[in-house]
Amino acid sequence: MSFDTTTTNSDSPKPLAAPIWIGDLKIDPPILAAPMAGFTNYPFRQIVREFGGAGLIATEMVNAKGFVWLDEQEATHPDRLWGVADEPRPLAVQIWDNDPPTLAKVGHRLATEYGVSVVDINFGCPVRQVTQKAHSGSYLLSQPERMGQIIEQVVAACHPTPVTAKIRLGCTRDKINAIDIAQVVEGAGAAALTVHGRTAADMFRGEADWDKISAIKPYLKRIPLIGNGDLDTAAKVVSAFERYDIDAVMIARACLNKPWLFAHAAAALRGEPVPEEPTLSEQRELMLHHYRLVCERFGPEKGTVLMRKFACCYAQGRRGARDFRKHVARVTTPEEFQAVVTEFFPRDLVDAMAS
Template identity: 30%
Template sequence: MQNSVVPREGSQNNATVARLRESTTWQQEFRPLVIGNVNIGFPVVQAALSGYSDLPMRTIARRLGASYSVCEVMLDQFLLALNKRQKTKHFLDIHPEEHPVGGQLMGAEPEQFSQGAMKLVDAGFDIIDVNFGCPVKKVLGRCRGGFHLSQPEVAIDILQRTRDMVPDTIPVTVKMRRGIDDTNESRDAFFQILDGALNAGLAAATVHGRTVVQRYVGPSRWEFLADVKSHVGDRMKILGSGDLFSADDCLRMMRQTGIDGVTVARGAIGNPWIFSQAIALANGEPLPDPPSLHQQAAVLIDHFELCEESYGETRAPLLMRKFGIKYSQSHPDHENVRLGFARIKSRDDFDTVLEKYYGDNGPGRHVPRECHGSQEE
């Protein structure tokens, strides 16, 4: 693999991010997030995102201020089918910069589920997260994800077996939606499962303010999160999810509901700056300016190189298309940039898009190193 001439250490505004991380002003209003024995710190983290939150995306989020991230969901059957040679593939890879990092698991059968959780433990994930929130029809039809909210006994059995199987030093958490639908029966089932999670010894629950039936339609009911936090008190950490598309959204959710933290999902795809922006706002600083084209390009280059390291030179450009499309939303000529990224087939194609849309002689791998040294602020 050819190395980019852009030094990673200088391409992430890491002096600014380090300064924000070192400040403790935000602790005057928000408590540091601790899950079990894992000290997360700033309570705005990256959620698990199916098809997106792989090693490259998680690493970029960490470099830009995320204090914790969760790997895209893994199916228990898939994990149990991996042999020793396959286990070295990218699915379970963790970058040295990532820790703490969570592994998320989805499945149907309690015994198989707990065995799959141990695969994530063996891979080195610091926290194991159980997915009871996925609203995709194919997942529900196979009695996985959000389907478990309709069968509290099975859901609690999964949580108990997983907690019993996973070593005590590894926290177990659960991701839920506020119910299958808006009926009283669904609400009762939600709190039955939540109480079961508490009794099983789970350290935290992430709650999405929509129902499974809603999927992503309609507003997320943040007031439900306040009810959940009131219900558990200090016995369990509660993180919120849903309609978090800006740094201000993240802080407002915590202020309005009293929850312990938030997990940014779709709002972080192509927008890893949301984490450093949230830290800045929490520290009482003005909202940082949007990333310049030069800063956007530098992050894109780092993301591409991480893809090359994870997937190889041939696959990386194809996988980078979907990320480039999301990053293009921060560009003033986003429609043309989106089309450009959608067509890339090679590293040269990627560089061409950068050179064309991100400034004169944009910061691609062919630009002299010294051209990238003035972007810290």
């Protein structure tokens, strides 16, 4: 269902959503940053923190089996966990696999050695490599009993660190079982449930069904329900809390070209005026700042290649984005990156007239 993006004015600011508790962890504001493979790395998390507004930030999802293999080889920890030990809290790490003992072992390491705030289990990823090849992610929505075993073992291994789960509505539209799965998740001891409003077969097509997310809430007795899907403006976040029976929201893909979205949404939920969008000049400077952080982490050569996808995100939806993407997709050096940004990144009308 689509959102009504109209907002109402109030004489006095009034918070529209209360903080949530994930175990003993208070999440305020109740806006979570989703784990996204290939994107929510250390530099991107820094950018989100600089803007503020995210009550809980997550790393990229970590393959539990790969983590154990690295440990057995006495190799370094997974690259996706770089910086986690010393990173500001709260911080969630999402793990995936289909073997309860393996997930429990990794969860225990994350809770004790890394001291993360939340261990999240991925039951929502629809990507073929995770589902069909590894029988993990959203594939497990067809196996509620195994999901329960996984959660029970991870909860026991991580105690007292809270364990959460992220799911989709079901595997396919004719096999939507989110209400049943939600009760399994809560019964197995999870501290919160996030639901993306599409099925695995939907991938990211169509609209997220928030009515079906909301329908889950009456079946949860003690844990918060976090809704996810299509939240790309502060107005839509406000609408989600006003129209649906949820406790919190999770923002995913929309933040990749608007990392300030969390701060804008948080202001809206506090009943405060939503700040103006950064100008294109400010967005260009933000992208360059992001690029410097990526290069500090990965080095100039690898950092330049990795930044290409982020740069495309920053330009998304702007006039001239297609031309910029065509050129930035081929850069391999800092000099090339800077030259392409200078010449092709979308500009404000005032900048364009001055050049």
